[in-house]
Amino acid sequence: MVKFKSIVALLGFTRLALSIPADLDTTLVGCLSTYNVPTISPSDADYAPTVSPYNLRTPFFPVDVAVPTTAAHVSSALKCAQKFQAKVAARSGGHSYAAFGLGGVNGSLMIDMKKFRELSVDPNTYVATVGAGLRLGDIASGIYNISARALPHGVCPGVGISGHALHGGFGFTSRMWGTTLDNVIEMEVVLASGDIVTVSKDTNPDLFWALRGAGSSFGIVTTFKFKTYPAPNSGVNWAWRWTLDNNAADTVEKKVKIFQAMQDYAVNAPSNIAFRMFTLPAEGHYEVSGVYWGSLADFNTTIAPLIASFPQDGTSDVREYGFIDLLVVLGGAGQLPQPENYNQHNTFFAKSIVSPTKLTSEALTSFFTFHSENADKPPLSWWVLADLYGGQYSQISAQNPADSSYYVRDSFFTFQLYSDLGGATGTYPPSGFDLMNELSRSLTDAQPETKFQAYPNYVDPTLSPEEAHELYYGTNYPRLKELKAVYDPTLLLWNPQAIGTS
Ligand SMILES: Cc1cc2nc3c(=O)[nH]c(=O)nc-3n(C[C@H](O)[C@H](O)[C@H](O)COP(=O)(O)OP(=O)(O)OC[C@H]3O[C@@H](n4cnc5c(N)ncnc54)[C@H](O)[C@@H]3O)c2cc1C
Numbered sequence: 042m043v044k045f046k047s048i049v050a051l052l053g054f055t056r057l058a059l060s061i062p063a064d065l066d067t068t069l070v071g072c073l074s075t076y077n078v079p080t081i082s083p084s085d086a087d088y089a090p091t092v093s094p095y096n097l098r099t100p101f102f103p104v105d106v107a108v109p110t111t112a113a114h115v116s117s118a119l120k121c122a123q124k125f126q127a128k129v130a131a132r133s134g135g136h137s138y139a140a141f142g143l144g145g146v147n148g149s150l151m152i153d154m155k156k157f158r159e160l161s162v163d164p165n166t167y168v169a170t171v172g173a174g175l176r177l178g179d180i181a182s183g184i185y186n187i188s189a190r191a192l193p194h195g196v197c198p199g200v201g202i203s204g205h206a207l208h209g210g211f212g213f214t215s216r217m218w219g220t221t222l223d224n225v226i227e228m229e230v231v232l233a234s235g236d237i238v239t240v241s242k243d244t245n246p247d248l249f250w251a252l253r254g255a256g257s258s259f260g261i262v263t264t265f266k267f268k269t270y271p272a273p274n275s276g277v278n279w280a281w282r283w284t285l286d287n288n289a290a291d292t293v294e295k296k297v298k299i300f301q302a303m304q305d306y307a308v309n310a311p312s313n314i315a316f317r318m319f320t321l322p323a324e325g326h327y328e329v330s331g332v333y334w335g336s337l338a339d340f341n342t343t344i345a346p347l348i349a350s351f352p353q354d355g356t357s358d359v360r361e362y363g364f365i366d367l368l369v370v371l372g373g374a375g376q377l378p379q380p381e382n383y384n385q386h387n388t389f390f391a392k393s394i395v396s397p398t399k400l401t402s403e404a405l406t407s408f409f410t411f412h413s414e415n416a417d418k419p420p421l422s423w424w425v426l427a428d429l430y431g432g433q434y435s436q437i438s439a440q441n442p443a444d445s446s447y448y449v450r451d452s453f454f455t456f457q458l459y460s461d462l463g464g465a466t467g468t469y470p471p472s473g474f475d476l477m478n479e480l481s482r483s484l485t486d487a488q489p490e491t492k493f494q495a496y497p498n499y500v501d502p503t504l505s506p507e508e509a510h511e512l513y514y515g516t517n518y519p520r521l522k523e524l525k526a527v528y529d530p531t532l533l534l535w536n537p538q539a540i541g542t543s
Contacts, residue, residue: 076117094140134201139502178377207256233529254446258540280330322416389461407487422463506543
C-alpha cells in the first residue's frame, strides 16, 4: 500500500488540461451551495486526499465533490448537475478498479457517499438496513455484533457496499447464500431526475432489475435493505500449496492436473465450501485454498476426495476459527471496522474471465505455459486467482437469471488476472496491459468453443464500451439501454462504460 504524494502537482496540470469554463465551475458550486449541499472544492485542503483513488494508476479530478448527508442533498446535487450539464458519479468505498467512483474521467461531479453510515438489523425480520457509504468490514462486524447474523460479500474490509452490491459481490459465503446483489431486498435511490424513490421487487421493479447488475448507471443508492443469515459457528480456513519450478519439464502438466482435480470436485461440491486456485508464478507459488463453513471434522470428511486426487508433495495449512475471527483473518487488515476517511491504495491493472464451463486441458496447458514463460516481469508482480462460483449446489447459479440485470450468473470459475508494482510506488508500465491481455488470451483463445464473459465488479477500463457491455451484460444490454433512456436520457450518471455509451 502506498500514499498518493503527487496529487497536488497532477491537479495543477489537470485543471489546465480540462479547460472547464470558469463560470460552469463556479455556477455548479454556487448551485450546490444554494441547496446547502456540503462540498469539497479543488481549492480546499481536503480535496486531494478525498479524490485520491484506491487504484493510483487511475487518478481523476472531479470538478467538485458533493458530500451529502441526506437523500435530499443527493437530489439537489443531481438537479444542479443536470442544470449545469456536469456528468455525475457516486463513490462509496472507492474500490473501483478504474476509479469510476470519481467518474473515470476528469471534470465530473463526484457524490461522496461516506456520510451514509446507518446500520441496523430488524429484530423480527433480521433485515439489515445499511447506509450506502459503509464498507464491508463495518457491515460484517456491525451485523454480527447486533444479531449474530451475516451477509454474503467479499473479504476485503475496505471495499464499499454500494459498488460491490450493485455489480455482484462475491465472497466465501456466496456459494451458500448467493452474491451480495442477490440479497438486496429494497433500496432508497435518487434518480437522475432528482426524484427519491423506493425500489424493490414490487415497487419500481424495472429499476430493481436494472440497479442489481448495472447500478452505477441508474441512480444513487442512499440505503440498502439486505436479507441476512445466521452466522455459522465456525469455519475452516484451508490451503494446499506447492512450490513449482517454472523451468521444470513437468510443472505445467502438474498445474493442469491439480486444476482439473479441483474443477472435477467442484461440480458436486456442497454449497458450504468455497475454494479457489491462486498462483504467483514469479515465486513458483501454486495453491488450492478456501473456506469450509462447518466443523473441522466435517471438513476432513468433505475434502478427502479432493485431497486424494492431489499430488502428495504439497504442504497443507488447515485451521478452524470462530465466524468473526475467520473474517478478520481473511480480511488481512487486523480488524473489520474501517475509518470513514479511508487511505489505502495500490497501483494496478486487472482483468477478469468468467468461464461458464470447465476449462479444457488445451486451455489450461496454454494458460500455465504462458505463466512459466512470463513469470518474471519486473517491475510488475502478477498473479491469478480462479474462484469457484458454480457447481450444481451453488446459490449463485440457483437464482433466476431473469430477476436481475447481473448477467454472469452461470459462472463456473471466475478468473482474476492481476498485476501491480508489488507494493512499490511508481508508474505502472505500459507493458503490463499487453502482458495481462496476452495472459487472458492464452486461456480464452485455446478454448474457442466457450463464450467467456467478464465480471462487472472488476472493471477493465481498456475495454471499449461495446466490449464492456457485451462482456458484462450480454443479452441484457438492450433492455438496460432502453431503461437508461427512460430514467436518465441525458446520461447524467456516467462513466466510460456506463449503460448508453454504446
Ligand atoms: C482490494 C479489493 C478487493 C476486492 N475484493 C472483492 C471480492 O472479494 N469480491 C468481489 O466481488 N469484488 C471485490 N472487489 C471488487 C469490488 O467489489 C468492486 O471494485 C466494487 O465495485 C467496489 O465498490 P466501491 O463502492 O468500493 O467502489 P466505488 O469506486 O465507490 O464504486 C464502484 C462503482 O459503483 C458506483 N457507485 C458507488 N456508490 C454508489 C451508489 N451509492 N449508488 C450508485 N452507484 C454507486 C460508482 O460510481 C462506481 O461506478 C475488490 C476490489 C478491491 C480493490
